[in-house]
Amino acid sequence: MESSLPLWAALIPILGAFALLLKKNSDSFRNAIVIGASVLPFLLLLSLYGSVINGGVHYAISWLPGFGLSFKVDAAGLLIALITSFLWILCSIYSITYMTHEDKRFRYDFFSLLTLASNLGVLLAGDFLTLFIFFEGLLIFPYPLIAHKEDAPAVKGANLYLYVGVATSLLLLSGMVLLKTYTGSLEISAIAPDIAASMGTAVKFQIAILMIAGFGGKAGLFFEHFWLPEAHPVAPTPASALLSAAMIKAGAYGIFRVVNLLFVPQAGAAAEDWLTLGNIGYWTIIIGTITMFFAVISALISSNSKRMLAFHSISQMGYIVMGIGCAAYLGKDGAMGVAGALYHIVNHALFKAALFLGVGAVYFRTNQLDMYKLGGLMKNMPVTAICLFIAVCGISGVPLFNGFASKTILHHAIIESYEHGHDMTLWLVEKIFIVTAAGTFASNFKMFYLIFRGNRPKEFEQVEPAPLPMKIGMVGFAVAILFLGLFPNWLLETAIGPALAPLGFDPSSHAYQLLYNVQTQVSGLAILYPGAESFSVVLHNLFSSVVALGLGGGLMYGGLKYHWFHITIPKFATFDFYATKMLRRLLNPWSLASDKRV
Amino acid sequence: MEVESIKPLLAVLTPLIGSVFILMARKKPNLREGATLVTAFVMFFAVVSMVPDVLSGKTLHYTLFEFWPSVPIGFRVDGLGMVFGIVAAVTWILTSFYSIGYMRSLDEHAQTRFFFCFAVTLFATEGAAFSNNWFTLFIFYELITFFTYPLVTHHESHEAWEKGNKYLAYLLGTSKVFLTPAILGTYYYAGSVDFTANGIMPQNVDQVMLIGIYIFYLAGIGKVAFMPLHSWLPASMIAPTPVSALLHAVAVVNTGAFCVLRVIINIFGIDLMQQLDLGVITAVIACITIITASIYAMKSNNLKERIAYSTVSQLSYMVLGGALLTPTGIRGGIMHIAMHAFAKITLFFCAGSIYVATKKTNVSELNGIGRKMPWTMAAFAIATLSMVGIPPAGGFVSKWYLMIGSTEAKEFWTLIVLATSALLNAFYFVPIVMNGFFRDAQDEDAETTLENARPVLIPQSVGAAASKGGSGRALAGIREPSLFVVVPLCITAVVSFVLGMYPEFLLEFIGVMFQ
Known part of the structure; x- marks a missing residue:
């Protein structure tokens, strides 16, 4: 169906941003505009649901900007766009009070709306050029959000963000140029297999590497992640939540499009095309696994809670990218991987936003981000504590909370992949998956424990509970987490099922069947339902979860008791160290003399 | 016709x-x-x-x-x-x-x-x-x-x-040394020096002479500022x-x-260029210039000098477009004349505006300038977008055509050069904008310098340290210069942006060349 609504969804926040200029200094006016400009796109996108399910929505304007913009919405894009604008609504409400502690609120609101517009544009774009235009918006507009405080760490984080962003977007651009030259098109559809065999598979790998690396910068993939723990935590909390929960997904979405759509062969394609896809998938799994594992280690030894959450964002992106890789590796049988990745995108958005907002609420009242210096705040901030607890359960994959469902599906996907080729590295990946889940559990529960339980330091005895708008934001996310945790099939049926449909998976494949089997059991509640068909599957899922949680619990206990979490990695072993050093040299070589003087 | x-x-x-x-x-x-x-x-x-x-x-x-x-x-x-x-x-x-x-x-x-x-x-x-x-x-x-x-x-x-x-x-x-002989040589072999749509050079003469004439042309046209004949351009910044x-x-x-x-295009013609492999020679020279000049630009602290080195680099973009010898590449090269012109003139206008308002010429002294001169620095930011090639600013369109042209010509290394150069552009222009808006004016107390020196990407600079005691007052009382200065630079910034939105206008001119 042709409809201009996708364009409007991206345009309304831009219009809203400029409407802010009318009354720059009125707080209530600005709040109304910001919330209105986040709610409207959400409603517009929601109204598209019916037509998206029935074949997708597309729209093109040819006169702007030179090349023309085109929009194409399918179920996967719509799902991520919806969750993005949902996040923006709640975070905007939250920021009403939170931002009273900050100045330059106009600038914050202005660029927040522009970021929303760019983010939606990326998710709704119909071709890579349109996507790239919005992607560059997503590069520039968050800068003022990250650098909001204008102090040294904020500017440093923002600069790292910007230069990594520019560099990786150039990789993406190079990939697009190759794609355009070899296929003559930049449409987001399965065009890469059209590259004639005469050109060799090397070209395909070049395109895949360039584009995955290009999107990976935003997604925080390994080697390109080092900006993320510097940039996300220094922003004001609502912005951290948006960056970490929503914007990072633009990168995952791009990788998803490249791996799961661009390179998927059409019916009747040569076996070679499938092999190419499988190889791309394999390396995507590896990158995803490395990302998830090392990031969780870094998270365990962080004491700044926002920084820890940023590392978890990287780690959870590793899960998502691994799922995407599994789907490609499995070829026609990859339904499980895509389902898990998409589901985890949604879940991660919810619990990561809730975690940031909860930590932000604590920071708002105590002005303290170091979790080791907090404690016993349960009595002071019960609502925040409960919401944060729900989010912690969500991210740790505790049964009955949303993370359990998606992690279970992803776990199935990686097991599927191992059984597909019996590649021993994938067997190892499965074990790392479990260990990472354990680390996630340990570090998040540790954070919860340190902030809300234990001894309350004297200076925090008079801490007040979080203000109402912040509570609304947090409770909103907590409810969503609980809802998806208790009814995981709802999302699978309404959104992820339709998203799988156009991706060319074989509906009769084992994975697809299993997915629909698993569907009924991932909630963990299924064990209570009579007539659960494959009881063993349920038990198996619960068992993996219990193993992970048990390991995590042990890790947390041991860590807190024997101070494992206070290990510091030497500076020379961190990427950040070299990146910062290199950027310093690159950006102002003339300052070397002044360094020496100091 | x-x-x-x-x-x-x-x-x-x-x-x-x-x-x-x-x-x-x-x-x-x-x-x-x-x-x-x-x-x-x-x-x-x-x-x-x-x-x-x-x-x-x-x-x-x-x-x-x-x-x-x-x-x-x-x-x-x-x-x-x-x-x-x-x-x-x-x-x-x-x-x-x-x-x-x-x-x-x-x-x-x-x-x-x-x-x-x-x-x-x-x-x-x-x-x-x-x-x-x-x-x-x-x-x-x-x-x-x-x-x-x-x-x-x-x-x-x-x-x-x-x-x-x-x-x-x-x-x-x-x-005198190179261009005059090249033109005479052209006249000798072709019988005229007219510009025609497909070139005038005959194909049936000694190839060595043709290549020699071409090299003389490249060396003779000093205004294109190929390295190593570029240093007149930074020198002319004294103006x-x-x-x-x-x-x-x-x-x-x-x-x-x-x-x-x-x-x-009009003397040798694309066919002859291809036949003699002259495109590759030109592309190599252009690419060396692009990268080297960008590195010089990063190293210069004087704002105008930095912009001048950027010009040296960007001129070679245009030449590179021609040297790729594909219609898309040539389109990109010609378009870049316009895209670069409006972006670069904006940057110079801004440099002048800053000089008029503050008498400052060094990049390292411009922290916090955006708060005092928002229009100037906003224009500078837009021009920077164009120079780096971020859509929808104008520079993106020409860069896109150049990149497509380079893959069409199967010269993948030029694609890498173009991408690297865009990154270097970002490295030497973006900090000016970001420090202008997000850093405080140099507060030159020793302790701030000490404190900031390690974790900050943009530490305090030599020039600023010299004017010690300026603490915060460095930019006091600074405001935008007269409208005669500010309005033109805003207009050029807007034009450079609009050209990216409507490049058809330019494309049509180039289109008629290839009819």
Whole structure:
């Protein structure tokens, strides 16, 4: 169906941003505009649901900007766009009070709306050029959000963000140029297999590497992640939540499009095309696994809670990218991987936003981000504590909370992949998956424990509970987490099922069947339902979860008791160290003399 | 279709006539500047009046007289010339306003000479844009050199003379030693030096001679600032900023790139270039220049010098576009003339605006400037977007075409060079913007320096440290200079952005070239 609504969804926040200029200094006016400009796109996108399910929505304007913009919405894009604008609504409400502690609120609101517009544009774009235009918006507009405080760490984080962003977007651009030259098109559809065999598979790998690396910068993939723990935590909390929960997904979405759509062969394609896809998938799994594992280690030894959450964002992106890789590796049988990745995108958005907002609420009242210096705040901030607890359960994959469902599906996907080729590295990946889940559990529960339980330091005895708008934001996310945790099939049926449909998976494949089997059991509640068909599957899922949680619990206990979490990695072993050093040299070589003087 | 028309002559002669009026009105500054503005507008309309003809596929001709058998002095207007001509005409109008604001704010001496030379240089530039053969182009090429010399040495200080002489030595030296033999060689082999759509060089002559002539052309066109013949351009930054803006960002340097494109497209022709593999040679030189100049730019702390090195780098983009020898690449190269012109002139305008307001010339002194001069720095930011090539700013469109062109030509390494160069562009322009808006003005207390030195990417700088004690007062009382300065730079910034949104206009001109 042709409809201009996708364009409007991206345009309304831009219009809203400029409407802010009318009354720059009125707080209530600005709040109304910001919330209105986040709610409207959400409603517009929601109204598209019916037509998206029935074949997708597309729209093109040819006169702007030179090349023309085109929009194409399918179920996967719509799902991520919806969750993005949902996040923006709640975070905007939250920021009403939170931002009273900050100045330059106009600038914050202005660029927040522009970021929303760019983010939606990326998710709704119909071709890579349109996507790239919005992607560059997503590069520039968050800068003022990250650098909001204008102090040294904020500017440093923002600069790292910007230069990594520019560099990786150039990789993406190079990939697009190759794609355009070899296929003559930049449409987001399965065009890469059209590259004639005469050109060799090397070209395909070049395109895949360039584009995955290009999107990976935003997604925080390994080697390109080092900006993320510097940039996300220094922003004001609502912005951290948006960056970490929503914007990072633009990168995952791009990788998803490249791996799961661009390179998927059409019916009747040569076996070679499938092999190419499988190889791309394999390396995507590896990158995803490395990302998830090392990031969780870094998270365990962080004491700044926002920084820890940023590392978890990287780690959870590793899960998502691994799922995407599994789907490609499995070829026609990859339904499980895509389902898990998409589901985890949604879940991660919810619990990561809730975690940031909860930590932000604590920071708002105590002005303290170091979790080791907090404690016993349960009595002071019960609502925040409960919401944060729900989010912690969500991210740790505790049964009955949303993370359990998606992690279970992803776990199935990686097991599927191992059984597909019996590649021993994938067997190892499965074990790392479990260990990472354990680390996630340990570090998040540790954070919860340190902030809300234990001894309350004297200076925090008079801490007040979080203000109402912040509570609304947090409770909103907590409810969503609980809802998806208790009814995981709802999302699978309404959104992820339709998203799988156009991706060319074989509906009769084992994975697809299993997915629909698993569907009924991932909630963990299924064990209570009579007539659960494959009881063993349920038990198996619960068992993996219990193993992970048990390991995590042990890790947390041991860590807190024997101070494992206070290990510091030497500076020379961190990427950040070299990146910062290199950027310093690159950006102002003339300052070397002044360094020496100091 | 070739059409005889006097319009090119009118467009070229207007600034020459205007320059006479400028001299006559030397005693009345307002009248003098009025003459400049009227001339600029008249020339603009004269140039624009040729647009419909050119777009309908015609090539306008006007021959003054035959200088030598089959070497006439005359004009020919095609798509490439038109792009260059329009860009020069539009930017001259804006620069005129800007010069008035700039020269009067700083109370510069010898303003009549300044505006007179400016007008004559524009005469020569339009002449170069509309020349119908290398002989005419050569005359105008040299005229540009001569009449920009008084502008470069405007300050008449020892340094200005030294740098002015360097300027003259490089530009005249290359053109006398290399360009003249190249043109004579062309005449010897081809029997004429006319620009035709597919080149005039015969294919059946000694290849060594052809390659030699081509190399002489490249070396002779000093205005394109190939490394290592580039150092006149940073030296010329001693000139007042409007000169740097219009002449050393648009008119003079684009004449260089324009001449090289003329040689590639209209003298040798794409077929012959391909046959002799000359494209690759040119591309290698251009790419070396692109990267090396970017590194020089990163290393320079003087704002204008940094912009000048960026110009050196960007000029080679245009040449690279031609050297790729694919229609898309050439499109990108020609488009980049316009895209670069508007972005770069904005950057220079901003540098001048900052100088007028603060007397600061070093990049390291510009922290926090955006808060005091928001319009100037916003324009600078937009121009930066264009220079880095971030959509939808203009620079993206030309970069996109260049990149597609380089893959079409199967020269993948040029793709890497273009991407690297864009990154380097970001490295040397973006910090200026971001520090301008997000860093505090230099608070030069020792402890802040010590504290910031480690974790900050942009630590305090030498220049700032020297002016110790400025703490926070460094930018006190600074505000935007007069509207004559600020409005033109905002307009050029907007134009550079709009060109990215509507590149069709430019594409049509280039389209008619390939019909």
